[in-house]
Amino acid sequence: MSEHVQKPIVFEDDHAEPASVASSTLTFLFLAGLACLAMMIGFTDLGPAKVWVSLGVASVQGLVLTLFFMDLRHADKLTWLTAMAAVFWTFLLFLFTLTDYLTRHYYAF
Amino acid sequence: MATNAHAEGEGRQPIVAHHFNNIRQQQASVRFGMWVFLVTEVLFFGGVLCAYAACRIWYPKEFEAGSTALNPFIASINTFLLLSSSFTITLAIRAAYKGQRDGLRLWLASTIVLGTVFLGFKAKEYYGDYEEGLIPGPQKTLVDDVDATGKPVLREVSVFAVNLKHVLEHKNAKAKAISDKMTWNERDRTQMFFVFYYSITGLHVIHMIVGLGLLVWQLILAQIGFFEPTERHVYIEVMSLYWHFVDLVWIFLFPLLYMAGHHSMDGAF
């Protein structure tokens, strides 16, 4: 009976060693480089494309930050599911709300 | 139940809390709990950014002008400060994992310093906006204007609109060009951008303050040796998840708030 009790219970094992100093430094330098790029975009006149370009840079930055600094790349499926849920539900919020703002002036009758 | 994971840490509270079966379960729960919390944070900022997007679709010109009136230099410095603090907290995790007490304290302290300097710059920026009168509100004033037939009239506009006009005209040539093309109604409505600016950065600052408080708490814990059992590095790790998230928010705020307008290096220094 008692040997059952002492069985370790870990359903989703997400254990991983923290990133090495070299890897963290590299990530930081890459993020800082992208920040420089974001600044350069901010100080140039790209017209309507500017917001999309700068959001693209921000997304890459965010992705690198999440994957490497927040160590999502070593995380288990559950953590990935959690992170994806956040992205997906934010997407839903934007999708329907902005659809309203972009289509409200079309009349059905 | 008496596995070695129950060993007492420094004679204080056990490393594994009473309701967990082993350290791995506890670590996994703590880590997962923080990830779930960050999901709610994403949706929290997602809500206000969605409102921002909807309003920007309606009023692109006003948002451009509002962003032009902001100070992009402080924001840029702050971006690098936050990125560096993300870097230092990552080093803190490693130090805790390796059981390097001094390293842990050093990197926690540097994270705190970087975050505090960020807040200092932020305060300077807010103060600058305040001095320029870029505070939305219902206060009205009268300005000279011309009506449709070209006849001079007195027009009631918000104090904010007058201040905005003044700021843009004295900023640089590009800003002046933007300001000249705006009507008084548009200047009035630029308040909306500033409502978003203050509320989003304000929430970000609140998150920073909470994070700094927690970091100070962890620094104290590190000082008294709470993190000596290296299993407890997971607490530094979940703290870093939160801190990285605050950084992540800023990464998106920077282009959306500060870089949405036209800036030039004129008059930067």
Next chain:
Amino acid sequence: MATTHAPATTPTTLELDYTPQTAPPVVDVDGPPKVHYLNHSFGWLSWLLTVDHKRIGILYLIPLTIFFMCGGIAAGLVRLNLIQPYGAILELDQYNKAFTAHGTIMLFLFLIPVIPGVLGNFFVPMMIGAKDMAFPKLNLASWYVWMGGAMFFIAALLFGGLDTGWTFYPPYSSKYSHTNVIWAGLGVFITGFSSILTGLNIIATVHKMRAPGMTWGRLPLFVWAMYATSVIQILATPVLAMAVCLLATERIFGVGIFDPSLGGDPLLFQHLFWYYSHPAVYIMILPGMGVINEVITCFSRKNIFGYKAVAWSSVGIAVVGFLVWGHHMFLSGQGVYLGMVFSVLTMLVAIPSAVKVFNWTATFYGGQITFEAPMLFTIGFIVLFTIGGLTGLFLGILGTDIHLHDTYFVIAHFHFTMVGGMMFAWQAGLHFYWPKMTGKMYSDFWSRLAAVIMLVGFSLTFLPQFVAGYHGLPRRYPYYPVEFQMMNILSTAGATIQGFGYLMPAVYLPLSLFFGRNAGANPWRATGLEWQTPSPPTMHNFEELPIVTHGPYEYALPSKFTLEDGHAHETKGGNGGH
């Protein structure tokens, strides 16, 4: 121990054996344990500083009951006022404040926290074989946060009131209302934070704290429902918090995001608000559906019909519930094409809901049904929720909604799902689990009578409102044309009967604490893990870590818990499935 159960009947034919079986009583014969979670320590502080999930459940129960009474009194005032076409007792602004108080208290302070707070806290860890929630201190903090938010709410309603309706629509709430919108908004924000923390805790608990052998396919369906609820709580609540923040900003500083006269858009608030508040009705109903699964299997002595379908339909409701919020805004000026999309998506929610109802009905089939009080509530739930759900389809269809929008039809639909659904499910859950929570059994006669009285009162209250709404009586108006007076009087009469019905448990349940007989560990002979503990449970729920080898509803098995006893029964009767 084994000698105390009914002898295990071994089926001699291939017929399915649905003979009621006792699960092995744990400490039945010995009475309640000497030291259990209620008496292991005493004094106010032992309760206010407890991190025990069971005590926190009780901590939720008491204020929730009080808030339900407050909300009920406000509803009574509204109904009384409506017996005359020009108002019987209230001034116009008092009427606005009364229906707002009813709506806000019932939704934010009762329906949303009630089952997650009480039954979720109490039973989710027990059902999955854990000693506590994953984050016990956070659990207690969540209660304090909730109480703090509730105090803001109650203060706002007592000192000056609130007249915006529970929806806080701007620009009325941001610009014109002279009542305590800020304080109530703060209450919403803070209680929402508590809701997030509870949801987070339950999700982490379900993922990380399950006992060995407790696979996802063996989780009780209540746990599945609570999990789905928690997912909605953590994903939706922050958006409401943000909407309320922006509303407060607008109101305090006189700036415009939602105010059209300043260039803002009132619909923006409605989008953010309903992004939360539509899923929030699933936060309210899903835990109720979870309770129904537990009760219906127990009193039918059968496994649930279609376990996987019921489990995944909870998750389905949680996900699809996020795709439909625009059906609240069909007539508010939302884009017409988006309205059509939302109308079609709204139909999708009917699918998982219907899956549940069909599976419950199929669970009845061939069962050995007994009509104890929890079962009566459950049957009431199924009937009333089906009516509520089907009338919801009328409102989800764009065309009919134009006729029925903002009429009493909406009120009747909503109350059929929320009172007929959730309130009955809550009563079912409370009556089902009361013996486990307190160790005492309440009066069989009075509890059954209460179920019948609530059902009669409820039907009389809200069936006439369908008719009145269909004939065009708008909601929230204090005055109405004389021809609707009969409907309103019927409705008020029904509300009075309902009120008596709700008062009855408030009397006989507390009385059972002093005069009730000891319930024993497993009075309903149910099979879940939570029933394998003594009543009331001991401090850490389980003396030993339970090992789970079976699904949750195996009523057809002669004896389920064979592992620890060592004498496994042969099972020829199958598992209750067809």
